[in-house]
Amino acid sequence: MKRTILAGVLLAPVSVLLPSGISSEPQQFNAQAVAPAPSGATAAWTLKVKGDIRWQQLTPMGALLVSTDAALAAVDTERGQVMWEKPELGGLPADGVRVVEGSLLMEATRPGLLVIFDPVTGAVVFDSHRLNLAQIVTRRVLPQSGTLLVHGRRLDGPSVVALYDLVTGEQRWTNEALFEQAEPKKRGFGAMMQGLQRTAAEGSALEVLQAGPDMIVVHTLIGLRALDARTGAVRWSAALPTATRWAQSPRHVQLYPSLNKSDRIYVSFDDHLMAYSLADGQALWAKPASVEGNIRDIVQHPAGIIMLPEAPPEGEPTRSRRVINGVVQTGLNVARYEDGTTVATKSLRMHGNVIDAMVAGDAVVLAVDAESRTFVNVMDVATATLRLKKDVKIKGQLAYVELTPAGLLYVSRPDATINAEVNIIDLATGEQKFKDAIESGKPLSAEDYKAGRYYLHHASEGRTLYVFANRDHRLYAVDREAGTFRALGGEIKLQGGEDPIDMEIRPGGVVLIAPQNLVLVARDGQVKQQVYYPAPQLPGVVRALYAVNAVRAGLYGAAASAYGDAFTQASQKTMDPNARYVTGQLATAYSQSGAQLTGYSRQSAALATKRFKASLTVPGSVFMLTRAPDGNGNVLLQIDKDSGQPRARVDLGKEREPVYAVDDVAGMLFLRTAPGTLVGYRL
Template identity: 25%
Template sequence: MKAINLLLIIFCVQLSLAQKAEQPNNSYDLGATINEMTLTVGGILVVATNDGLVGINPETSTPTFTFNNFGKLTPEETIFVEDSPYIIVSQGAGSKLAGITKTKRAVINYITGKVIFNSDNDNWNQVYTCNIFLPDNKLVVSGIQKTGTKAEKMTPKVAVYDLSTQQLDYSFFLDKPGRVGVAKDFSVTGLPLLLKDFLIIPTAQGLIAKSHTGEDLWTNKIKRVAWMVSDKSEKEIYGFETTTNGKNTRIHKIGADGKELWQDDRKVKGIVSNFEILPQGIAVVSNKSDGGDKSVFSQKNESEIAFLSASTGEDLWEKAPKTKGYVQHFYVQDDGILFGIQQGGINKISFEGETLFKKPLKTGENIMVMANSPQGLIYITSEDANIVNLKTGEQVWDKPLKYKNSASVASTFDADNNRYLIAADGTIFSIDANSGDTQDFAKVKFDEKEDANQMEMRNGNIYLASSQNMMVLDKDGNEVYHKYYKSPSKSGFMKALSGVVAVASTALTMAHSYQAGLNKTRYGSANNLDNYNDYGKENKRAADMFASIADESFKIMSKRFKATAATENSQFILTKLDDGVGLVKVNKDNGNVDKEIILKDKKPEYQVDEVAGVLFYKANKSTIYAYKL
């Protein structure tokens, strides 16, 4: 009997130890002081050290790549190209004149670990611009290349590289090498526009168009364009030029042959933040700023919305809608443009400039959610929530749900009971989807005075969470469990590179950039109103986009976005355990701790990959541990 009891004790001890994982699955000694850790959209951890960059794939025991060619890099010198496996590394600023300062650029594929472009290897002495274009998977570089004759070594040049094959497609000079006459500034002033049949380069002398073999097509005198966008046919192109004072924008329209299609360019106040080509005209949102100028004559800090004629550039609206703040949400619909203001307020304007809502809808500040629902447009702000008729702007709920201003508001839809659930300021409100009747459903008191920032339906129950708290309520609001995990210390938690709040689908958030996905140069719209609780839409869009690019790295990323996230059934929380500070993996349905990882660090620096379920931990100044969660 004693032997059985002894075996039982040993088994229980072993089971207890099995829940703790102090030994990492992989350990990486980087041989240099670690400065920054960045979890990429592809699941590779990129570490900046005193020597350069290191890429870590938790599935391999050695780093994917080590890039020390340029030495220590600042965060500003390391650009993670969103929606891609690429990092652009830069040192030195591009100069307008050759020979002043040498600049370096490199492009790394962090999934394969290959350096697919290095300006040193291709004899680029200066690099003005270095841009990646998706889904074309091309790299366009401009600058001074020290190859060829003496004259060629002094002449600005553009080169286009294929990133899949790592080969040069074509290159050309922006000026005639050895040209005699007054020196001209041919520096590249903005983002080139890569189209199906040709490439347009914006320079200080004007726009220069070349075929995909580098042959001259046309030039014009529209100077210092910052970025361009084309319509679907690629026959109409819009160029955006920031005025010399840096406060306003001039919009130019040109044809595929380079000829100006508007008699005069169109000037809009502020810097363009959103732009969409529609059959009815051109929608433009620009943000104005007083730049700190308190003069009564300075412009207000707010957005302007204009609707321009595609044929002439003239404003089609006699009176622009008043915003009285910055446009936070901007959606194009069949009958007009819907927009929400960060400082509060929602309105809708027809393409003819008529107000579609009977009157502007007043809302609280910081509109966190604007989405389609079966009953109409649901909005949730830091102060109130309601559903409104998208045609008239009339309230569906008799009166908005109001609560104390809260930095964190969580919500979900309970389909089984046909009700919306909104958690704010320690209360869960239940709103009947049909009648709009509202009632206080339950009180929620989280430790450390936290507010819920996550909410979802799980098997008919309601799951709520914050950084240190987890709770499940049944359909009637009765508590099933409440688990609290004390934060190591507020300073320790805030210093951590990622916590449950900070990480909140870090990789997925990075991927969903309209500017990266569509490059803001290709015809298409990201200004579509999503459906409430439709979390999978953006992941599918990203996965489909990755799959459409003929490159193995993008295929790997597509598979990752189609995978079920490791956090679907678990939450990871940094907390103070008996043996020290650690990360716990907690089951959402029952609150049980499935795994503990003791970090033995009062102020740990770490990253959690919520998709693959991996913890990257800075064990000491030069070592990274990887744990499978």
């Protein structure tokens, strides 16, 4: 699934020419019959704005933000009308406005000011001037309760935590007592230590968890607090156990929603994990479960809670850090849901940090990092036992993995010092099946490293995993059941010194996509169609091509967040081939059940939900920039993935760096044609 967002920076006025008789002819190789020249796009509307247009940015909800010296405005891209203007935000640089992570909201920043707003309605949800905040420490959008939580420090007076309505921007409540000690005030040295702890807590980011629509659980350095989402009142407080002889507060704390038990949350602190009751904050287990090392994450498997350890940082005086032959040692274990007891009597010794656990039926595939070297093993969760006697070293970092009848099939990512590879590990012997594996290659010098050039692109269809290796420019087919692979066809060279940046399966075959190349390869490896459009001479023109997935990713992140913290926790394991949470459960929730993104205004939620449903359809085209036929100016082409032929073209004029944006979900292009004029074209 791709969503293409293109944006540029304008230096001078642009004239637009859309004659259907002028075309940019591609260089074609092994091509079929050439399709007719593409038609020009249709101008849907023209809009005059106040001041010179400096930049434009498409938001996940589809509203187009346009910045001028006079104001920041939002444009309805369907009708070409200004929905709202904010003169106080005029003249902001392009990097001063961005999406609030995990939400549909936008934030605008300049020295001494932070404004968070709804890009569709223009409603200001938060303005740092309201609370006279000198520093924003924590901000978190909580769609389940339709709120934004902000924690900040004032120049004078106590720090404050406030909650704002996402629709109206109304301040629901403030809490200035969150950082007060729950224990009695001490005297002398004890009082000084309490004061230092409070100061440190006020300046540290909160861990925040939405525990249902009516409760927000936060962790400060002072302890756990459950806040009433409606009033901000503290429902209960809980102090985390101190397991060190210095009675020091835990340093590494994370909150996790429960995926299958609605009465609790899980809290990891340093090397321990505990379940707490949402009703009163009481510990639900007699004692916490533990591992060797800090808990970096947990995986809630049906058979138990897998606690993934990493070594404590060097220099922490209260923690032991074991190193053998230059490699840190950790210990992994599985906690039972009922009482927190661990399945293994002693933690499983791991030679390195356990960086991931990918669910594969009754087992999980463990990825272990040992001084930048990656090892894998398979653990049966119910018994907490490893299937392989020794961890198996792989080349690169684990990118994709699945258990197949032939063994453990994996694809890795390269870095500047090591190849990536595709291989299968025999679970009976621990040996890798492919002696001459599919590899990515690596540069002669780390200084010359370009990640895309050494990537192994892969896509599955039925029992076949297709892999394209940029090293030898060949397409391979891996039989996932038989555990074999073969090369398909010969070398596939792209023009202009490019390598593919994406690959997908289409009805007509495998499509390889690069910024200026598109190749359609039959399933037997024969090239059916290959086209190349020379790149514009100035790199600034294609600057925005590097962020083609940003808006689509923002839309999916907001949808997952609105569906709930528990869903967000589960959807992080997207590499699980049996789950596919984001594309599966999200698609079901929003497309079939008629659900909408909760928490936002009705207008914003309806628009975002409509766009989310539309985005689930994989686009049938890509956009490429190329030089105009006369070599003076630039042309934007919409290229059909199945035929390699242009569907539509727009002449961007003869300016060196035009200001434009493309929305491939709505099928529109937005172009500045004069200093204060914006034209929307329907492609």
